[in-house]
Amino acid sequence: MTSLCVVYGAGGHGKVIAEILAACGQKVECFIDDKVSGTEVISLPVYPAAEWLFSHPDGRVALGIGDNVARERAAVRAQQAGCAILTVVHPAAVIARSARIKEGAAIMPGAVLNPDCEIGEGAIINTGAIVEHDVRIGRFAHLSPKSAAGGGAQIGAYAHIGMGASVLPLKRIGARCVIGGGSVVISDIPEHQTAYGIPAKVHSS
Template structure:
């Protein structure tokens, strides 16, 4: 999906980095160039877009790129709507038909997935992931490394802590602490998250 956005923006995509796939294999008709070792060798010749869905893994690759001095690309799908006053950090990806409204702030490495809505004055923490059709009312705070599931909703003015998972279809009606899993309507804590 990230490669598709880059191509839709008229960018040249050389290929993918993947430490689990064999060099030379193809994805989306583009080659696997190698893993992190390839990036260390070719770092001055490329920019990187983060195409990793898992928050902690995306954070690790972001930090590797930062350490190597690799430029991280922020990608916005041509069908997404991003207000002029919204602020997007490095390495953010905004998917098709997502909406980011005025004065929203999206920190480094976050994903705003297809059809997600980030209303005015929201703050999305670094490496958070809003799944397709997730919806945030105005002035919502989402912590770093937090994942909102498919079609999850957070009511205006509420806060979701760091490294929390909000289940698919859940409706957050009150503040949610860090490092928990919540689900349901209204969202209730199901369990604590294990430390990484």
């Protein structure tokens, strides 16, 4: 018998992940969530995460949490319970044959992954985002909708690139950075900074 498939996180991102799984022909049993339970989200029941993981060590878990650090925490919990972490790729994403996608990543509709790029564990490539050739996306990072990373750019672990932001080719975004929506990054940004504007400038640490 095939093990059950669930989405960890019943918020907005979780709903999107559930729809992608459905588009892939995958039956989703329920959401599991630490904060919301006993209700329904897009007609699926929501159960408490800890109990569900404990009673389904053979479960398959898709990561449905948008916050980068919380998403990693969920992945660790699910793995510690014995569950498998799903990699979720929408059929309408365009993915080069040489692109590498690591476990737990989510690739949304309209995203483009060009040759020899690498998408780290648990990373999100959101709707219509562009990952150019040779880009490295760190683990549990997030490229928001319509954002773009130019050829050879490096996006650090847990970094969040805002909606519609562009990172020019070969530029490096440090781990845990936040890049504001609509920004254009023309120089390297050190880790743990918030930067925004055109050109993007660091505004806090």
